[in-house]
Amino acid sequence: MKKYEELVQDIISKICQGVIRVKLLSEREISEKYETSRFTVRKALAKLEAIGVIKSKVGSGYFVNTAIIGKPLIYNSITENKFGEISYKKIKLNKRLPTPHEMQVFSIGENDYLWHIKRLRLVHGIVTQIEDTILPVSIFSHISNDVIENSLQKHVLSLGLEIDSYLTTYRAINLSKDDAILLDCKRSIAAMNITNRGFLKTGEVFVVSDIIDINYQCTYHTQFNSESLNYRGETGR
Numbered sequence: 001m002k003k004y005e006e007l008v009q010d011i012i013s014k015i016c017q018g019v020i021r022v023k024l025l026s027e028r029e030i031s032e033k034y035e036t037s038r039f040t041v042r043k044a045l046a047k048l049e050a051i052g053v054i055k056s057k058v059g060s061g062y063f064v065n066t067a068i069i070g071k072p073l074i075y076n077s078i079t080e081n082k083f084g085e086i087s088y089k090k091i092k093l094n095k096r097l098p099t100p101h102e103m104q105v106f107s108i109g110e111n112d113y114l115w116h117i118k119r120l121r122l123v124h125g126i127v128t129q130i131e132d133t134i135l136p137v138s139i140f141s142h143i144s145n146d147v148i149e150n151s152l153q154k155h156v157l158s159l160g161l162e163i164d165s166y167l168t169t170y171r172a173i174n175l176s177k178d179d180a181i182l183l184d185c186k187r188s189i190a191a192m193n194i195t196n197r198g199f200l201k202t203g204e205v206f207v208v209s210d211i212i213d214i215n216y217q218c219t220y221h222t223q224f225n226s227e228s229l230n231y232r233g234e235t236g237r
């Protein structure tokens with residue numbers, strides 16, 4: 001873990017512990033306390049602000065974003081970046097009939113079409129992810145290149161739809177030769193396969209995505225679940 005990432009982790013920890021309640025120390029004070037450079041401190045503060053943990057006030061410094069206190073904190077190597085730092089490149093777009101499995105996932109019939117999108121996601125101009133996405137035509141009657149090369153979540157909201165939640169699974173994988181070429185990296189590099197299923201407030205599944213990410217990082221801060229621990233400890237479980 002890089003120095004600024006260690007600093008990010010420690011500041012989040014101190015906020016969760018209640019050691020830091022309102023205002024953070026100044027850049028100089030943090031630098032002296034952790035015996036690190038001002039550059040490292042600025043990188044850490046920028047990341048904390050990007051993921052919504054702190055807010056800056058011109059001339060006053062950095063303050064804890066109290067709206068996050070007591071709520072789950074989840075961020076990863078993509079969501080810590082602003083939309084302006086992320087771009088997309090379309091590989092393909094086609095409309096097709098669903099497989100039997102997709103019929104079950106989307107609760108649709110065999111004659112209900114799906115959009116199949118394949119695109120690259122770039123962060124600061126560097127290809128980071130390959131994304132295969134399936135969308136039901138019943139919800140998205142039209143998909144353009146402009147939609148593909150921007151945030152799909154923002155497009156969903158622009159249609160007046162309300163996103164409720166996501167079901168996400170992570171799995172470490174070995175890159176295929178074709179994927180390594182698209183990601184411009186060696187096949188031996190660490191890679192993560194991330195599958196997402198998104199739900200609307202109405203209960204409908206509006207998207208299924210399969211993502212391959214290189215050097216993926218994800219951080220969670222969630223409440224301890226004693227019921228889950230007890231369930232796992234029951235006889236026969």
